[in-house]
Amino acid sequence: MTAQVRDFLRRLARNPVGMLGLALAALVILAAALGPLLTPVDPLKQSVLERFQGPSWRHLLGTDNFGRDTLARILYGYRVSVAVSFGAVALSGLVGSTIGLAAAFFGGWIDRVLMRLMDILLAFPIILLAIAVLAVLGPGAVNTALAIGIVYTPIFARLARGPALTVLSWDYVSAARAVGAGGARVVVRHVLPNIFAPILVQTTLSLSTAILVEASLSFLGLGTQPPTPSLGLMLSQARDYMLLSPWVSIFSGFAILLASLGFNLFGDGMRDLLDPTLRGRDV
Amino acid sequence: MIAYVLRRLLDLAFVLLGVSILVFLMVRFIPGDAVEIMLGANTDITPDRVAALRHGLGLDLPIHAQYWKWLTGVLHGDLGTSIWTGRPVSGEILARLPATLEITLLALLLALALSFPLGVLAARARGSVSDVVVRVLSIVGLTLPTFWVGVLMLLVFSLYLPGWPAIGYVPFTEQPLGNLARMALPTIAVSLPIIAGLTRILRSSLLDVLGSDYVRTARSKGLGERIVLYKHALRNALIPMVTVIGVQLGYLLSGVVVIEQVFAIPGIGRLIIGAINQRNYPLIQGIVLVVTAVFVLVNLLVDLTYAWIDPRVEYS
Numbered sequence: 001m002t003a004q005v006r007d008f009l010r011r012l013a014r015n016p017v018g019m020l021g022l023a024l025a026a027l028v029i030l031a032a033a034l035g036p037l038l039t040p041v042d043p044l045k046q047s048v049l050e051r052f053q054g055p056s057w058r059h060l061l062g063t064d065n066f067g068r069d070t071l072a073r074i075l076y077g078y079r080v081s082v083a084v085s086f087g088a089v090a091l092s093g094l095v096g097s098t099i100g101l102a103a104a105f106f107g108g109w110i111d112r113v114l115m116r117l118m119d120i121l122l123a124f125p126i127i128l129l130a131i132a133v134l135a136v137l138g139p140g141a142v143n144t145a146l147a148i149g150i151v152y153t154p155i156f157a158r159l160a161r162g163p164a165l166t167v168l169s170w171d172y173v174s175a176a177r178a179v180g181a182g183g184a185r186v187v188v189r190h191v192l193p194n195i196f197a198p199i200l201v202q203t204t205l206s207l208s209t210a211i212l213v214e215a216s217l218s219f220l221g222l223g224t225q226p227p228t229p230s231l232g233l234m235l236s237q238a239r240d241y242m243l244l245s246p247w248v249s250i251f252s253g254f255a256i257l258l259a260s261l262g263f264n265l266f267g268d269g270m271r272d273l274l275d276p277t278l279r280g281r282d283v
Numbered sequence: 284m285i286a287y288v289l290r291r292l293l294d295l296a297f298v299l300l301g302v303s304i305l306v307f308l309m310v311r312f313i314p315g316d317a318v319e320i321m322l323g324a325n326t327d328i329t330p331d332r333v334a335a336l337r338h339g340l341g342l343d344l345p346i347h348a349q350y351w352k353w354l355t356g357v358l359h360g361d362l363g364t365s366i367w368t369g370r371p372v373s374g375e376i377l378a379r380l381p382a383t384l385e386i387t388l389l390a391l392l393l394a395l396a397l398s399f400p401l402g403v404l405a406a407r408a409r410g411s412v413s414d415v416v417v418r419v420l421s422i423v424g425l426t427l428p429t430f431w432v433g434v435l436m437l438l439v440f441s442l443y444l445p446g447w448p449a450i451g452y453v454p455f456t457e458q459p460l461g462n463l464a465r466m467a468l469p470t471i472a473v474s475l476p477i478i479a480g481l482t483r484i485l486r487s488s489l490l491d492v493l494g495s496d497y498v499r500t501a502r503s504k505g506l507g508e509r510i511v512l513y514k515h516a517l518r519n520a521l522i523p524m525v526t527v528i529g530v531q532l533g534y535l536l537s538g539v540v541v542i543e544q545v546f547a548i549p550g551i552g553r554l555i556i557g558a559i560n561q562r563n564y565p566l567i568q569g570i571v572l573v574v575t576a577v578f579v580l581v582n583l584l585v586d587l588t589y590a591w592i593d594p595r596v597e598y599s
Contacts, residue, residue: 017422119294120301124575127537128555132571135559136312212428216541219430220556239434239545246438253431260426268422 011273018269024262025204032082035075043072043229054247062247064238070248074255076229081259084145084224085210091149093203096156097195101187103157104164115161118154126151130213134222141230144223148210159202163195197274204267211260231256287590295583299576303357306572307350310564318342336366362569367561372569375554380573382452383550386539389466390474391532397478398524402485406520407512409490417482424479429538433472433545440468452548469546473538477531484527489520525589529582536578 012018031038046068053063060071099118103111121129133147167173173190181189217223218232226233231252238248318337337343344352356363362372405417440449448464455462492498493516501511540552547553551570558566 116297116301120298120305123298123302123579124571125533125536125578127540128571128574131540131555131559132306132309132567135564135567136309137314208426212426213537215428216430216537220541220544222556222559235428235431235434239437242434242438243441249431249434249438253428253434256428256431257423257426260428261423264426265422 008273012269015269015272017265018272021262021265021267021269024258025207025266026262028078028259028262029082031075032078035079039069039072039075041069041072043068043076045069054245062245062251064234064241064245064248070234070251073229073234074231074252077231077234077252077255078259080141080224080228080230081211081214081256084141084148084214085207087142087145088148088152088210088214089203089206091145092152092206093156093199095149096153097160097199099153100157100160101164101191101195104161104168105183105187105191111161115157118157121150121154122158124151126213127216130217131220131222134217139222139225141224141228144214144217147217148213151213152206152210155206156199156202159198160195163198164191167191167194201267201271201274204263204270208260208263208267211256211263215256231259284590288587291583291586295579298579302575302579303354303572304350306568306575307353309568309571311346313564339364357572362572363565365558365566366563372566373573375566376551376569376573379549379551379554381454382548383536383539383543383552385455385462386466386469386473386542386548386550387532387535389470390477390535390539391528393470393474394477394481394531394535397474398481398485401478401482402489403512403517405482405486406489406493417486421479421483421486424475425483427475427479429472429476430541430545432475433469433542436468436472437545450547452550465546465548469539469542469548472545473535473542476538477535480527480531480534481524484523485520488523489516492516492520522589522593525585525592529585532581532585533578536574 012022047063055062062070064070064073099114103114124132129151130144130147133150134143137143137146167190168186173186176186176190214223215230215232215235218230219236221233221236224230224233226237234252235249235256238246238252242249318333342349353363360373362376364370365372365375368375401417401421405414408414437449440447448461449468450465452465453461493512498511498516501515502508506515539550540555542548543550543552544556551574555567555570557563558570
C-alpha cells in the first residue's frame with residue numbers, strides 16, 4: 001500500500017492541475033484549522049468607527065457594516081464551511097458506501113429495497129431536498145451537515161454498489177469464500193480495496209459541491225445562523241450595503257469559489273490518476 | 284422500445300409514490316408538535332384554533348388514513364390550503380411557477396447555444412491557446428457560486444447602468460421587453476456552470492469520437508474536415524450531452540431557487556423560503572412535491588429521448 005501511495009504522489013506531482021487543487025484545498029483546510037492563530041482579530045468584534053472600510057494594512061480585506069474585520073470573518077467562515085462539508089461528506093460516504101456494499105453483498109430483495117430507496121432520494125432536486133430537510137429540522141450548521149449528508153447518500157450508495165458487484169463475481173473472491181472466508185472478511189479484505197479509488201475521488205468532488213451547497217443554504221438563511229461567521233451568510237448580509245462598500249460581497253464570494261475550486265481540481269486530478277480508463281487522456 | 288417505455292413508466296410511478304410518502308411524512312418528522320410550531324408566531328392561539336388546524340390537516344386520523352386522504356387530494360389537484368393566506372396551495376404554486384420555469388428554460392437554451400461552439404472550438408483546436416482558455420474557464424465555471432455572480436452583476440449594473448431594471452419581475456405577456464430585461468442577469472448567472480459542464484462534456488466526447496475508427500475512415504476516403512466534423516463526428520458526440528441534461532437541470536433548478544433571492548424574483552424559490560420562515564408546512568410540502576414530480580418527468584423524457592436517438596441503448 002505504501003508503494004502505491006508513493007507512486008500516486010509521484011504521479012500527482014506531474015499533474016499541475018491536481019497539484020494546484022491540492023494546494024488550494026490544503027490552504028483552505030489550514031485556514032479553517034488555524035484560523036484563530038492566523039488572525040489576532042476577533043471576527044465578532046464590532047467597531048462603529050471602522051465601518052465600511054476598504055482593504056488597508058489594518059484590515060487587509062476591509063470591514064463590514066459593523067466594522068468587523070472581513071479577513072477574520074472569512075477565516076472563521078472557512079471553519080464552518082469545512083466542518084459542515086466534511087461532516088456531510090463523511091456521513092454520506094460512510095452511510096452511502098455501506099448501503100451500496102450491503103446491497104451488492106446480500107443481493108435479492110435487500111438489494112432491491114435499498115436501491116429503490118436510494119432512487120427515491122435521487123429523484124429530488126438537490127437543493128430542494130436539502131431545503132425540505134432543513135424545514136423539518138430547523139436551521140443551523142449541524143442540521144445543514146445532516147441535510148447535505150442525506151442528499152449525498154444515494155450518490156455513494158450507487159457508486160459503491162456497481163464495482164462491488166463486479167468484484168464479488170471475480171474468481172478469486174469465490175475462491176476466498178470457498179476456503180471459508182466469512183462475509184465480513186470478503187468485503188473488508190477484497191471488495192473495499194477495489195472500490196476505494198472511485199469513492200475517494202467522489203469524496204473530494206463532493207466536498208467541492210458541498211461547500212457550494214452549504215454556502216447557498218446559508219445565503220438563503222437556512223444554514224449557519226448569525227452571529228457565527230459563514231461565507232454564504234456574509235455575502236447575503238453584504239448585499240444590503242453593497243453600494244456603500246462592495247468589499248465584503250466581493251471577498252466572501254471569492255472565498256467560496258476558491259474553496260470549491262480547490263477541491264474540484266484536486267478531485268479531478270485524482271480521477272485522472274486513479275481511473276485507469278481515463279489515464280493518459282487530458283479530459 | 285414499447286416495453287422499455289412501459290417499464291420506465293412503472294419505475295416512475297414507484298418513485299413518485301415513494302416521493303409522496305416522504306413528503307407526506309415531512310410534517311411527522313418535525314420535532315415537537317407540528318401544529319403548535321406552525322401557529323408559533325401567531326399571538327391569538329386558542330385551543331379551538333389548534334383543534335381546527337389539527338382537524339383541517341387531518342392530524343386527528345390514524346396515519347395511514349391521513350396519507351390516503353392526503354394522496355387522494357393530491358391526485359385530484361388538491362394540495363391543501365396555505366396556513367397563512369387560506370388560499371389553495373396549488374394556486375399559490377401555479378402563480379409562482381412561470382418565473383422559475385422561464386429562467387430555467389432561458390438558461391438551458393443559453394447554455395446549449397454557447398456550449399456548442401465552445402466545445403467544438405476546444406476539441407478542434409486541441410492543445411491550442413483557445414482550448415486551454417476554454418478548459419480553464421469551464422473548470423472555474425463549474426465551481427462558480429452563481430448567487431455571488433448575481434450579486435456582482437447587480438453591483439456593476441447599479442454603478443454603471445443604473446437605469447437597467449435589474450431587480451423584480453413582470454410577466455412576459457404584460458411587458459415582453461421589460462420581462463426579458465429583468466430575466467437577462469439571473470439567466471446569465473445561473474447558466475454559467477451549465478455552460479461550463481456541457482462544454483466540458485462536448486469537448487471530451489468529441490475528442491473521443493474524432494479518434495475513432497469510423498472518423499479515420501471518413502477522413503481517409505478524402506472527406507473534408509468540416510464534413511467529417513459536422514456530419515460524422517458531432518452527431519455521436521452529442522449523445523453524452525443529452526444524457527447529462529437531466530442532471531444539469533437539477534443543478535440549474537438549484538441555482539434558480541437561490542438566484543430568485545438575489546434578484547427579488549417571485550418564483551418557487553422565494554415562495555418556499557417564505558413558507559419556511561412562516562412554518563407554512565402545507566405550502567412547503569406542495570412545492571417539494573410539485574417541483575420534484577416535474578423534475579422526475581423531465582428526466583424521464585430526457586432518458587426516452589436518449590434511447591430514441593441512440594439505437595445502441597439496450598432496453599434492459
